[in-house]
Structure formats: structure tokens, C-alpha cells
Amino acid sequence: MENNDFVLLHQRLLEWYDCHQRHLPWRARPGQHPNPYHVLLSEIMLQQTTVSTVIDYFNRFTERWPTLKTLAHATEEELYHQWQGLGYYSRARNLHACVKRLVHDCGGQIPQSPEALLQLPGIGPYTAAAIAAIAYDFPIVPVDGNITRVIARIASLQTPLPALKEEVCKVLSPLRPTRAGDFAQALMDLGATICKPKQPRCDLCPLTASCLSYQTNQQHTIPRTTPKPLKPTRYTFAFWCENKDGDVLLARRPKTGVLANLVGLPTSDWVNDPAELPPILPQWRRVPKPVKHTFTHFHLIIDCFIVKDLQISDTFKDHPDNFHCYPIPTLMKKVINACLASRNALPGLFEQLNAG
Structure with missing residues (x-):
């Protein structure tokens, strides 16, 4: 992605986000600083889980454990009990290990850089980038499913999933966006509400002028997919x-x-x-x-x-x-x-x- 193209895309996307962003309980309101604990908790909960499912769990967790330190002092049994129904229970185990390490080894402070975040249990490259960008405006673009789809359509990338994600990472890795947290969340919101997997709402999209797949009428066929193997x-x-x-x-x-x-x-x-x-x-x-x-x-x-x-x-x-x-x-x-x-x-x- 050329720098001039990125500057224009960045500007248009943030203008759209300022008017149309989703109001989610873990997000900072305009003019407020993000709560890093809320960002970390929500990003771990959102791994392989939809936003609509996570909202109630996030609210219950933060009501019961309003700070990182209170969650670190919860018993494993208590945490599992609150997590039940959310699935992928290894996330709960890793979350507990993560917050305990943050309290015991980091003074209760969540690191600001992706490299430091990657050293924590349950934090992979995407989650590290998302926390760093959203909580601290670290100039990096995390790549989740929504962002992969948006960038693939804008750049008309023909590589099928799952290899497509690596290509999107290569496209975005040189970029150093300002308002990095808002930019990342704007891409997520665009993918969730406009640039949907099926029936994208291109008539409402602020980026159609930059979208190569829209210009070639390929937006319905990108991202390409490969057949999934049968589950045993x-x-x-x-x-x-x-x-x-x-x-x-x-x-x-x-x-x-x-x-x-x-x-x-x-x-x-x-x-x-x-x-x-x-x-x-x-x-x-x-x-x-x-x-x-x-x-x-x-x-x-x-x-x-x-x-x-x-x-x-x-x-x-x-x-x-x-x-x-x-x-x-x-x-x-x-x-x-x-x-x-x-x-x-x-x-x-x-x-x-x-x-x-």
C-alpha cells in the first residue's frame, strides 16, 4: 500500500469512525483514555468469540473484578465459574495466569509494547498488537478477521484464506498510523457493520473510492477461501x-x-x-x-x-x-x-x- 493511498484511507476511515463507531463497554468514550485492563480483558474474551456474546461476560467480570488486581486475587474456581458458557476455556486459564504475572512481576501495570505483551500467557501476536494499539496508541495495526477482509478487498488480494492473513500482515506492517487505537477499531467496525463477509454494504462504505475489489466488482468473492477439511x-x-x-x-x-x-x-x-x-x-x-x-x-x-x-x-x-x-x-x-x-x-x- 503506497503511502499517499494510506494517508487518504486513514483520513477517510477516521472521519467515518468518529461518526459511526460502535459503543462497546470496554471502549473509551471520545475524549477519554482507554482503560488498559478493560482492553486486555475484552481482547482475550474476543478471541474466537463474537462481540455480542462477549458483552454480557465482560460486564459481569468487571462488575465482580473491577481492577486487574482484584481479578488476579480471584480463585481459579471463581474465574471458571464466571467464564462457563463462553467456551475455549484455555483462555480463562491463560487470563488468570496473565493477570497474576502482571500483579506479581509488573506492579499491576500492563506493558505498552507488543514485544513485552507477547511474553505474557495467552497473548499472541494479534492480541499483543491490539492491546498496544487500542490501550496505548502504539503505532501498529492488529490483524483480525474483520481487518483481513477489509484490507483484502481494498487491495484486491487474491490469496485464499488462511494464508491471506499473512499477506495482509505484510501489507500493514510498514504502516505507522496516528490515532492507532481508533484506526484499528475503525477497521474492525467497518468489517463488522459495512464490509461484511456476505452482502457488504458498499453503498455505505467510506472507502469505495480506494477499494480495488469494488471497482472490479469482486467484493462478493474476496476473501477467497479453500475448502475446510472435514472434522473428525x-x-x-x-x-x-x-x-x-x-x-x-x-x-x-x-x-x-x-x-x-x-x-x-x-x-x-x-x-x-x-x-x-x-x-x-x-x-x-x-x-x-x-x-x-x-x-x-x-x-x-x-x-x-x-x-x-x-x-x-x-x-x-x-x-x-x-x-x-x-x-x-x-x-x-x-x-x-x-x-x-x-x-x-x-x-x-x-x-x-x-x-x-
Whole structure:
């Protein structure tokens, strides 16, 4: 991108942003300085998650932990509990590690440069650039999905995703925008509200005069895409094991891996072939319909069973009335609801299972 082209684009975009910016709870109002803690928290929450989903979580977090130091002193259990439903739980673990390091090693101050931010847990190149630009006006342009799409259309870049993002980074890396935070957020807002993936509103765009794909009528076909590989499917059993007092067996997931440290019903190992699942015992009562859940890289099919006895290590018991006290992911809420529905549909089932 030539410097003269960038200067004109920069000016037009900021003029548009000053009139049409989205009002988001983590953004500074015009004339105010950004709150670096709000910027960091929102950027970590926004990783692979939409703005509309994050808003409520951000508001709840900042109401409960209004400063970086208060969040650093939260327990992991408390943080996971507030995070449940937001998904990608490794972000919660990394966020906790990040704020604790900032408090213990950095005096509670969030670094201003992307290089220093990259040393923190859970902070990659995009997040580091976004925090530096938005919180401190560091002259850098972060590259997320919205910005990739906007720049690809303006420059008519033909490289398909995902390699396109690297090309956009090369286009933007020499640029040193003034009002860097506003410029980055203006690109994000333009991509989210005008330069949409489908049906872009070119009639409302302030950059059509600079947009090569618009001039060649390619805006609907850029960014180019490559076919995504099929996601594999994995399989597991989940067990509802309830005693005479109504307490249900629960298990905490391992400290690493998918759904790390979260709580739910015990499961068998997650396997790639249903033939590798354990044998079904005659006394197990199968829940009629399997639960299906999709993660980023695979699908999971869970057959649920209501059982009397279960020998699985690292489990504990509690009453369903207390389930809200635990960090239970969306997947396990589906499983619990399926088991409860089956349990309640069979009067006398637990008296039969627990007889004798």
C-alpha cells in the first residue's frame, strides 16, 4: 500500500469512525483514555468469540473484578465459574495466569509494547498488537478477521484464506498510523457493520473510492477461501449415578486438555472409534438420544447412561441443586439436561436401581 493511498484511507476511515463507531463497554468514550485492563480483558474474551456474546461476560467480570488486581486475587474456581458458557476455556486459564504475572512481576501495570505483551500467557501476536494499539496508541495495526477482509478487498488480494492473513500482515506492517487505537477499531467496525463477509454494504462504505475489489466488482468473492477439511468425530459415554439421598457423582476434568479443570458428569475416555468404547452393562439404562457437541477441531457424540454404581477415580458427589456452584461447560449442561429428562420420564427408576 503506497503511502499517499494510506494517508487518504486513514483520513477517510477516521472521519467515518468518529461518526459511526460502535459503543462497546470496554471502549473509551471520545475524549477519554482507554482503560488498559478493560482492553486486555475484552481482547482475550474476543478471541474466537463474537462481540455480542462477549458483552454480557465482560460486564459481569468487571462488575465482580473491577481492577486487574482484584481479578488476579480471584480463585481459579471463581474465574471458571464466571467464564462457563463462553467456551475455549484455555483462555480463562491463560487470563488468570496473565493477570497474576502482571500483579506479581509488573506492579499491576500492563506493558505498552507488543514485544513485552507477547511474553505474557495467552497473548499472541494479534492480541499483543491490539492491546498496544487500542490501550496505548502504539503505532501498529492488529490483524483480525474483520481487518483481513477489509484490507483484502481494498487491495484486491487474491490469496485464499488462511494464508491471506499473512499477506495482509505484510501489507500493514510498514504502516505507522496516528490515532492507532481508533484506526484499528475503525477497521474492525467497518468489517463488522459495512464490509461484511456476505452482502457488504458498499453503498455505505467510506472507502469505495480506494477499494480495488469494488471497482472490479469482486467484493462478493474476496476473501477467497479453500475448502475446510472435514472434522473428525469422537465418541464417549457419560454417566448419571445418583444415590438414595439424591446426590449425583461428578468429576473434574484434567488440568490440561479440552475443558481443563471443569466439572461435569463422569465420562469414559474420548475415542476415535466407537468400537473402543467400554462394553455396555445390562443394568445401565441408556438415555434415548445421544448428545452431540462440536468443538473447534472435532465433533463429539456422547451416549448417556443412568447407572447405580460406577468405579471412576477422582469423583465426588453433590446434589443437583448445587450444580450452579461449579464451573460446568455447555457440553456438560447438555448431558445433564438429557439425563435429567430421561430420569424424570421414568417414575420409580431410582427406586429400582437402588433397591437392595
